[in-house]
Amino acid sequence: MPHGQPDAPYPADLLKLVEDYLVALDLGADRRAARLVEAMRYSLLAGGKRIRPVLTLATARSRGADPAAALPAAAALELIHTYSLIHDDLPAIDDDTLRRGRPTCHVTFGEDIAILAGDGLFAEAFNLLLGRQQGKPKVVLRAAAEIAAATGVQGMVGGQYMDVAGEAAADDDLRTLHVLKTGRLIEAAVVCGAVLSGAANAAPYRAFAAEVGLLFQIVDDILDEAGEEGELGKSVGKDRAQNKVTYVSRFGMDGAERLAAEAAERALERLAALPGDTSDLACLTAYIRRRRR
Amino acid sequence: MPHGQPDAPYPADLLKLVEDYLVALDLGADRRAARLVEAMRYSLLAGGKRIRPVLTLATARSRGADPAAALPAAAALELIHTYSLIHDDLPAIDDDTLRRGRPTCHVTFGEDIAILAGDGLFAEAFNLLLGRQQGKPKVVLRAAAEIAAATGVQGMVGGQYMDVAGEAAADDDLRTLHVLKTGRLIEAAVVCGAVLSGAANAAPYRAFAAEVGLLFQIVDDILDEAGEEGELGKSVGKDRAQNKVTYVSRFGMDGAERLAAEAAERALERLAALPGDTSDLACLTAYIRRRRR
Numbered sequence: 001m002p003h004g005q006p007d008a009p010y011p012a013d014l015l016k017l018v019e020d021y022l023v024a025l026d027l028g029a030d031r032r033a034a035r036l037v038e039a040m041r042y043s044l045l046a047g048g049k050r051i052r053p054v055l056t057l058a059t060a061r062s063r064g065a066d067p068a069a070a071l072p073a074a075a076a077l078e079l080i081h082t083y084s085l086i087h088d089d090l091p092a093i094d095d096d097t098l099r100r101g102r103p104t105c106h107v108t109f110g111e112d113i114a115i116l117a118g119d120g121l122f123a124e125a126f127n128l129l130l131g132r133q134q135g136k137p138k139v140v141l142r143a144a145a146e147i148a149a150a151t152g153v154q155g156m157v158g159g160q161y162m163d164v165a166g167e168a169a170a171d172d173d174l175r176t177l178h179v180l181k182t183g184r185l186i187e188a189a190v191v192c193g194a195v196l197s198g199a200a201n202a203a204p205y206r207a208f209a210a211e212v213g214l215l216f217q218i219v220d221d222i223l224d225e226a227g228e229e230g231e232l233g234k235s236v237g238k239d240r241a242q243n244k245v246t247y248v249s250r251f252g253m254d255g256a257e258r259l260a261a262e263a264a265e266r267a268l269e270r271l272a273a274l275p276g277d278t279s280d281l282a283c284l285t286a287y288i289r290r291r292r293r
Numbered sequence: 294m295p296h297g298q299p300d301a302p303y304p305a306d307l308l309k310l311v312e313d314y315l316v317a318l319d320l321g322a323d324r325r326a327a328r329l330v331e332a333m334r335y336s337l338l339a340g341g342k343r344i345r346p347v348l349t350l351a352t353a354r355s356r357g358a359d360p361a362a363a364l365p366a367a368a369a370l371e372l373i374h375t376y377s378l379i380h381d382d383l384p385a386i387d388d389d390t391l392r393r394g395r396p397t398c399h400v401t402f403g404e405d406i407a408i409l410a411g412d413g414l415f416a417e418a419f420n421l422l423l424g425r426q427q428g429k430p431k432v433v434l435r436a437a438a439e440i441a442a443a444t445g446v447q448g449m450v451g452g453q454y455m456d457v458a459g460e461a462a463a464d465d466d467l468r469t470l471h472v473l474k475t476g477r478l479i480e481a482a483v484v485c486g487a488v489l490s491g492a493a494n495a496a497p498y499r500a501f502a503a504e505v506g507l508l509f510q511i512v513d514d515i516l517d518e519a520g521e522e523g524e525l526g527k528s529v530g531k532d533r534a535q536n537k538v539t540y541v542s543r544f545g546m547d548g549a550e551r552l553a554a555e556a557a558e559r560a561l562e563r564l565a566a567l568p569g570d571t572s573d574l575a576c577l578t579a580y581i582r583r584r585r586r
Contacts, residue, residue, distance in 0.1 A: 153321030
């Protein structure tokens, strides 16, 4: 399959690499933990565009590396993303019943198993990354440290907390919430792709990814307000129902659309500063801008 | 403080190293996540004998290494242990209200924050280990991979699942449940101490730790049945109330005491095969055998 065409809809070959890897992934099959693994796979294999791992592979390929070589790290990011969705959806947090077009993990398996399925995916993400990612130990360690930092208090969990606690009173805080909750993991996806393919300086990749992360979140807020539930695969209007501050509630639909366009433009500007064939990354940016789910 | 006396009650200097390190640990203080960090610290700093990190430091010292050099990895193990307690105590899992002598995390902070506090401690454990543990990258990677494997489906989370699901119908399964739920992390504590202090072959350390882990769990079951709630700092009789299979329910109190004595004996036999001054490890084994909480 040709890649590198700026008008290609999505790097389908990279998506297939990720999907095949996830389907074949051994999450520790033991008959006694079979239902736990079933719950983990139920949420992990519910489809989706696998944006984070595909960003990792696309970044590696832009640098001339074999994208398949970064699959363990890339898949780890998807396990972590899935774990965060399972815990976010729990009754005590967002209390959501629909995700990726199916009943959420706790609806299907019960709250106890859903909590443990999230915990298990998080642990298996590091297991995969630390146990199976090839490369110089120093480089693997750098990628793993990047992901750990992106998931902690100054990353994903901190952002989830701010969201839950309604700690986004000012515009500045809204930006911080999203940088932490979704931005840092998207950033880690791109940085890992760069680091694992030998980049000594990750800063220009981080700068590009920061805009992609912002774009992703603004579009997410727009879709929560305006998306079609059937198409989106999750409940819509939840943010408004829960009085959450979003880009739409803060800036209106037109304002949010304008901010999205500006973020996409800045992302492409920063992409132009990166070496190699960045056309996959341009396609991904365009996809994130215009996605319907 | 002298160490190395076989009759010393507990390696107090190592405990102090761990405690001071945990108290000073920066978990990502940001005013907007202040209450999340407060919940994490509430559970982390509730006291306890810090058996896992002290095992790591004692193992490193037995090999002639400076125990303080292994503190990030050791502390990471305590963060992970604390995270597992917070999630275990949740209403959807064990529904416990008392832990280490205080109301459990979700009782004090709410279920949503407790879930995220557990998630945050898990993430910060890897952040600490991957970001701050000194040593050759290859060695740090090996220690981190050991801990990740110990916490996943074939470790702690798998054991928690078996416990929740009542998947311990046969004696063999009861052993597996405990090996996974508590044994693997205790094993990782000893193995990390060995690996970080330069051991090429971790197998003899693993063999010793496996018996310590088994001993720990049998004593835990005895204390759940016979311990004093005030002394134990957690609810007693919960296992029986929840019809859980334990060493006491399966073998009776006398049988469980006998199994504990046998495990302690095997642990000391295996300890004798290790090099260096293993007196701290002997003290820890004796402590685990006779602990009251």
